[in-house]
Amino acid sequence: MYEVWMDVLMKTELFKNIPENDLKSMVYCLSPMVKEYRKGELVAIEGHKIKGIGLLLKGNLTISKDVIDGTSLIMKKIESGDMFGEIAAFAEKEVWPATVTAHQDSHVMFIPSERIVGLCPTGCIGHKTLLNNMLRIVSNKAINLNEKIEYLSVRSIREKISKYLIAQYKQQKSTTLFLNMNRNEMADFLNVTRPSLSREMSYMKEEGLIDFHRSSVKILNLERISTYLN
């Protein structure tokens, strides 16, 4: 019954490190529900009770937050193999924190949360791994959020730029950086306005800290930029 989706499931974080054979039997034990949605249909509604985690088997979803004036703000896109609702499903207040909409025709697998945490009656072999995965996923999420907070907690625009450039430097292992965002996106990411960002970058260029042209940035004085980190 679920065999069609086995190759998708194998690649998910949730079922990582679980051999295909074990997975096959475990899926039944989790009693998931596969639902189909047409483009534009609502998969989950903000504030409604959440019954379990969602796993996108096929298609595309968007997660959006309702805002007060009736419009909504797209927060994130979900692609095949991605999980959603994993945080809210196990939290105290079991409601969807956002609205999920099918952006294309989609197939979604819902797994009841109590089935994940519940010791299954047949004691299926991979269940321990599953729990480990679930805890790892949620913990990683928390750690990532914590990192983002460090980013946002920074006072000045210069500090934000410095933090961002040094993170890129560590990642790209070079002082000549190619940023994969344009100024607007970068400004959004750092939570500042574009002209303010451009201005500050220009100041830093004047001071000989960096050089840049559009999306390529060259770090000229790493030490001095580092002093802005803390």
Place this chain on the structure above:
Amino acid sequence: MYEVWMDVLMKTELFKNIPENDLKSMVYCLSPMVKEYRKGELVAIEGHKIKGIGLLLKGNLTISKDVIDGTSLIMKKIESGDMFGEIAAFAEKEVWPATVTAHQDSHVMFIPSERIVGLCPTGCIGHKTLLNNMLRIVSNKAINLNEKIEYLSVRSIREKISKYLIAQYKQQKSTTLFLNMNRNEMADFLNVTRPSLSREMSYMKEEGLIDFHRSSVKILNLERISTYLN
């Protein structure tokens, strides 16, 4: 052996909803380690491998982050019954994200993470609840962090105050709020300076949006405050 600590353990989030008798047998199954620390001693060091979650049985701990100039910044205080390291213990990168120091003479119980996730051989009765608790704790943490990000992503102080007050209003289900922070802590939480926060709150008082005295705040015009939410 662990009976001395049973009353503390009963009150922790980790062992919530587990009857005392079940807890007594389960504790052995978790094979925890109780360590004693003198005031000033290091309980855990930032960057070192984390072997399990910590549970403070008695005393006081401080969690601090090393900063570049050799000093350190106190992030949080841990009191009797509190848990720490629960996020890092289950995350991909299993290292302490901060340094933990005994602020007073303290007793700490460490529980190996694999004992929590591992199905215990004797199949002790409360283990399912324990896992539920653990997932709930970590998920709640993630949700709280997410909430904090929403505060930090907001541009103006007035929006931050409004968001915060409305969150408190929903939680306390009353327009007369008692905040469990002083101004300094609130300013830190919202990532602004105290005088700026006070000033903005005074403006809001002048405009008839709120009234306040120290840690008690009364929401006078919920609708108008709500318009700042977006």
Place this chain on the structure above:
DNA sequence: TTAAAACTGTAACAAAAGTTACGAAAAGAG
């Protein structure tokens, strides 16, 4: 190739938030 659209830096000005300092009120200690 060429016209339209999108991206980027810059500048003048406005608004918001930070800094510093101080006195009054509240809380805590003896």
Place this chain on the structure above:
DNA sequence: CTCTTTTCGTAACTTTTGTTACAGTTTTAA
């Protein structure tokens, strides 16, 4: 109770950031 310490609001002033507008450049699409 009195003295000390902490918390808090306020105000003058400075700094930073946002706003708006515009022109040059680059990219896109016909």
